[in-house]
Every structure is written in C-alpha cells, then in structure tokens.
Amino acid sequence: MDIVTLGGNLLGTIPLGDIVLYLTPFNLFLFAVLLGFTALIAFSKPETQIEAAKFNTLGVAEVKVDEKEFKQRRFLSVICGIASAGAMITGDLFNFTLFMALVGILNIGIVSAVKQTSVLNSAFNYGLIAMMCSLPLFGGAAIILAATGTLSLSVLSQMSASPMVVFGAILMLIGILGESGVAPFFASKAEMFRTPGSPFIVIIHLSSLFIIVRAVEILLLVLW
Amino acid sequence: MRIGVLWNKLADPKNVPRLFAFSLGVLLIIGLLVPIALNPDQIYVRPAPQEQVDEGLALAPYDRGGEPLKEAGVIDPQYPENAASLGMITGYMSPIAQWISSISPYFGTSIYSSPGGLIDEILYYTRGFDTILESSILMMSFIIASWLSINYTMNRKNDEKEIKKDFKKAINDSTQVANEVKANDAKARSKQLRRDN
Numbered sequence: 001m002d003i004v005t006l007g008g009n010l011l012g013t014i015p016l017g018d019i020v021l022y023l024t025p026f027n028l029f030l031f032a033v034l035l036g037f038t039a040l041i042a043f044s045k046p047e048t049q050i051e052a053a054k055f056n057t058l059g060v061a062e063v064k065v066d067e068k069e070f071k072q073r074r075f076l077s078v079i080c081g082i083a084s085a086g087a088m089i090t091g092d093l094f095n096f097t098l099f100m101a102l103v104g105i106l107n108i109g110i111v112s113a114v115k116q117t118s119v120l121n122s123a124f125n126y127g128l129i130a131m132m133c134s135l136p137l138f139g140g141a142a143i144i145l146a147a148t149g150t151l152s153l154s155v156l157s158q159m160s161a162s163p164m165v166v167f168g169a170i171l172m173l174i175g176i177l178g179e180s181g182v183a184p185f186f187a188s189k190a191e192m193f194r195t196p197g198s199p200f201i202v203i204i205h206l207s208s209l210f211i212i213v214r215a216v217e218i219l220l221l222v223l224w
Numbered sequence: 225m226r227i228g229v230l231w232n233k234l235a236d237p238k239n240v241p242r243l244f245a246f247s248l249g250v251l252l253i254i255g256l257l258v259p260i261a262l263n264p265d266q267i268y269v270r271p272a273p274q275e276q277v278d279e280g281l282a283l284a285p286y287d288r289g290g291e292p293l294k295e296a297g298v299i300d301p302q303y304p305e306n307a308a309s310l311g312m313i314t315g316y317m318s319p320i321a322q323w324i325s326s327i328s329p330y331f332g333t334s335i336y337s338s339p340g341g342l343i344d345e346i347l348y349y350t351r352g353f354d355t356i357l358e359s360s361i362l363m364m365s366f367i368i369a370s371w372l373s374i375n376y377t378m379n380r381k382n383d384e385k386e387i388k389k390d391f392k393k394a395i396n397d398s399t400q401v402a403n404e405v406k407a408n409d410a411k412a413r414s415k416q417l418r419r420d421n
Binding site: 019076146185188 | 234235236237238239240241243244245247248251255258259260261262263264265266267301302303306307349350351352353354357358360361364365367368371372375376
C-alpha cells in the first residue's frame with residue numbers, strides 16, 4: 001500500500017543517509033502527541049497510593065516514590081517518550097525495530113526499582129520476552145531485507161509481497177506483539193503497572209499503544 | 225479444559241514467556257517451509273561468498289576497492305543522492321593496517337581490520353542513525369544496571385543488621401591481627417636478646 005494512501009499527503013522527508021524519515025499528517029500527529037505527553041511527564045509529580053490492605057491498621061498505608069527513584073524514573077520515561085516518538089516518524093524498517101528494542105529496555109528500567117515483588121517478578125518475565133523478541137524483530141527485518149533488497153519503507157511500499165516477505169512480516173509481528181505486550185502476551189506487562197508513580201508508569205502503556213498503531217501501518221506498507 | 229481455566233493460566237506472568245517461546249518456536253519451524261527467494265538486487269552489495277578468498281585478496285571478504293579521496297569503492301546505497309561522497313574513504317588503511325595486510329591473508333576477518341583499518345561507511349555514513357540508536361540502547365541498559373547496583377546492590381545504609389555483624393567481624397579480625405603482631409614482636413625481641421647475649 002502506498003504511503004500516501006495510509007498516512008495522507010507527504011509533507012516532506014528528513015534524509016539521514018539511507019534512513020529517510022518521512023512526514024505525513026498521520027505520523028506527525030502521533031509524533032506530536034507523544035512528545036506532548038512526554039513534556040507533561042517531565043513536569044509532573046508522581047501520585048501516591050494508599051494500600052487497601054492496611055486500611056484498618058495503624059501502620060502507614062501510603063506508598064511513595066522516594067526522590068532518587070523519582071528522578072531516575074522521570075529520566076527513563078522521558079527517554080522512552082522520545083524513543084517511541086522516534087519510532088512514529090522513522091521511514092526505515094530496521095530503524096523501527098531498533099526504536100522498539102530501546103523502548104522495551106526502558107520499560108523494564110522504569111519499574112526496575114519498585115519495592116513490590118509481584119511487579120518485579122512480572123518485569124523479570126517481561127524482560128525474558130523482550131530478550132526473546134530481539135530474534136523475531138531483527139530476524140524479520142533481515143528476512144525482509146534479503147527478500148526485497150531494501151529496508152526503506154517508501155521503496156518497500158511499491159513492491160509486491162513474496163512468501164518470504166510475508167514470513168518476515170509475520171515474524172516481525174510476533175516480535176511486536178511480545179515487545180508491546182498485546183494479548184495473549186499481556187499478563188507480564190499489565191502486572192508491571194501495579195505500582196505507584198502514575199505518569200511515569202503510564203508511558204509504558206502509551207508507548208506500546210502507539211507502537212502497535214505504527215506497526216500496523218508499517219506491516220500494511222510492507223505487505224500490500 | 226474450559227476456556228476460563230486457560231485465560232486464568234494466561235494471566236499468570238510466569239506462563240507468558242513460556243507461551244511466547246512456544247509460539248515463536250512453532251512459527252520458526254513453519255518458516256522452514258517458506259520458499260527462499262532472495263532478491264539479487266540488494267543494497268550494500270557484497271561479492272559472492274569465498275570469491276575474494278579464492279582470489280587471494282588480503283582484505284577478503286571486505287575488499288570494496290577504491291582509492292582514498294580519489295576513486296570511490298563499491299558501495300550501493302538506497303539513496304545515493306543523500307551520500308554524495310560515499311566510498312571515498314572505504315579503501316583507507318592506516319600504516320599498521322597496511323603492514324598487517326601485507327603479511328597476513330586473514331586481515332579482513334580479524335578484529336584489527338576495523339579501527340584504523342577498513343572504515344565501514346555503511347555503518348558510519350549511510351546508516352549512521354542506526355549506529356547512534358544501537359549504542360544508545362547499550363547506554364540505556366548500562367545506566368539502568370549501574371543505577372540499580374549503586375543504589376540497591378551496593379547501598380547498605382538500610383540494612384543495619386548486616387552492618388552490625390560486619391562491624392563485629394571487623395573488630396574480631398583486627399584484635400586477632402593485633403594479637404598476632406604482639407606475639408611476633410615478643411618472639412623477635414627474645415630472639416634479639418638471645419643473640420645479644
């Protein structure tokens with residue numbers, strides 16, 4: 001499918017050697033929304049939670065994020081926001097998978113210092129998936145490169161898909177599903193949210209949502 | 225099995241990597257059946273495997289030809305208009321690299337072919353942004369790991385019990401060392417006395 005059919009008028013390109021970022025209204029909208037949300041995160045303070053299990057006792061029921069952890073999380077979530085914004089406007093298949101790998105590692109980093117063991121446990125399991133995902137993500141991109149001879153999305157969108165391209169796309173799809181935690185692989189990533197520090201935690205969710213939207217566009221470009 | 229039981233199993237984070245690994249394995253096995261159809265019209269062309277080795281070139285399999293700043297080597301980018309002087313320095317070799325390539329047939333496959341040897345213009349020119357991203361992935365994982373180890377693994381301000389235990393052990397050790405030094409001292413002194421007399 002053509003870039004123009006999916007994303008609207010081509011407003012321009014940013015050439016970085018062979019990696020050409022292309023700007024369409026669709027991409028720019030996703031990019032701007034993510035950057036806006038990242039800016040909101042950079043200036044906000046984390047929420048505090050009250051643990052319901054401790055309501056009837058005299059103990060402290062507040063769950064807080066201390067300052068050091070707060071700063072680390074804010075830093076990682078801002079980088080995560082920028083990385084997923086980069087994945088929105090990139091025009092190169094391999095570049096997209098690299099952005100995804102970056103987002104995956106930052107997602108683990110954001111929750112790496114929480115005190116709840118259940119959250120850490122699910123983050124560990126998500127880390128296992130993220131590690132496994134590097135095979136289908138980069139392997140899929142490599143198979144598409146071998147089958148078509150190019151990685152540029154605007155060139156790929158003009159080509160017809162051979163069986164090998166379809167296989168590469170499916171491989172990339174399963175990598176994207178695992179990395180962004182879509183059903184049926186949602187449990188480990190969904191459990192990672194159950195911790196205080198709301199605006200930073202939400203970037204985990206938001207980045208995977210946006211990346212799924214963009215991945216659908218990229219797979220349509222490659223396959224049609 | 226009822227489907228509800230299955231859903232409940234899926235909700236346990238422990239089972240998710242297993243399911244993912246299983247489905248990935250199944251997909252890869254299916255992939256063996258996919259007909260391989262390579263496109264001969266590739267970007268970043270490389271000569272056929274073993275071709276340069278059979279020719280006896282020292283830089284095999286990375287010889288792209290070209291003369292530094294005079295004649296461009298063979299690199300075929302996707303967008304040649306974005307990389308006007310591509311290939312101009314791909315043939316550059318430092319004096320050490322030239323010397324090693326003159327005495328060894330394995331220069332092209334060795335580690336020293338890269339720094340000051342063959343400059344990979346695909347990495348640093350046409351796909352430079354990818355290289356930046358790759359190293360930032362590595363940097364982020366180092367930041368996370370070092371932050372965790374400094375503030376959690378190595379930080380012992382909060383576990384007082386262990387600190388107390390270690391204090392006790394340190395005191396014991398130092399008294400033991402002091403006693404040994406004392407005993408040695410006395411022994412040496414008596415030896416000296418005996419010799420003097």
